[in-house]
Amino acid sequence: STIGKQETIAGVSGINFISDKYVAANSDKIGDVGYDNNINYEMVVALDPDVVLLYGVTGASPMESKLRELGIPFAYIGEYVEEVPLGKTEWMVAVAEIVGRRAEAEQLFAEVPQRYDALKQRVASAKSVNPKVMINTPYADSWFMASTTSYVACLIADAGGDYIYKMNSSNTSLPIDIEE
Numbered sequence: 001s002t003i004g005k006q007e008t009i010a011g012v013s014g015i016n017f018i019s020d021k022y023v024a025a026n027s028d029k030i031g032d033v034g035y036d037n038n039i040n041y042e043m044v045v046a047l048d049p050d051v052v053l054l055y056g057v058t059g060a061s062p063m064e065s066k067l068r069e070l071g072i073p074f075a076y077i078g079e080y081v082e083e084v085p086l087g088k089t090e091w092m093v094a095v096a097e098i099v100g101r102r103a104e105a106e107q108l109f110a111e112v113p114q115r116y117d118a119l120k121q122r123v124a125s126a127k128s129v130n131p132k133v134m135i136n137t138p139y140a141d142s143w144f145m146a147s148t149t150s151y152v153a154c155l156i157a158d159a160g161g162d163y164i165y166k167m168n169s170s171n172t173s174l175p176i177d178i179e180e
Helices: 021-025 041-047 063-070 085-089 091-098 102-125 151-158
Strands: 052-054 074-076 142-145 174-177
Touching: 041 063, 052 063, 063 074, 085 091, 085 102, 085 151, 091 102, 102 151
Parallel strands: 052 074
Antiparallel strands: 142 174
């Protein structure tokens, strides 16, 4: 939404998990192709995308071979591996390149570090209690807790919060059971 090209979205994976206002307002026009092992490839073909944006958390996306077979171009978006908020934000430049708005995205991103640091300093100088913060929701009887070195833990700290789950210092989120 930052680069203003939401109208180019033909389909998504898991529309009910997307909070973008344009997608919500146009959910009847945007195809929900499913996710994980339940991809509706007939819908993907019918949507006739210029490119499908993929991610592969533990390796290549299972969609890659089928998209190759169907002759549908794809690109991996790897913002999820970034460990710092500004690194994650910079991926808007890659997406903007795909929709022909790279220059605008580079200009927008150039302003972000200074604004972020100013807010971080403002929070650091405030005299307030650091609220305890827990993230995510349960999934399949587990609660996935981010690492203390993750971008989300960094965001929480920079915003003056105290990330509650300090037992994970690995480089990945870990499932814990709900009782824990």
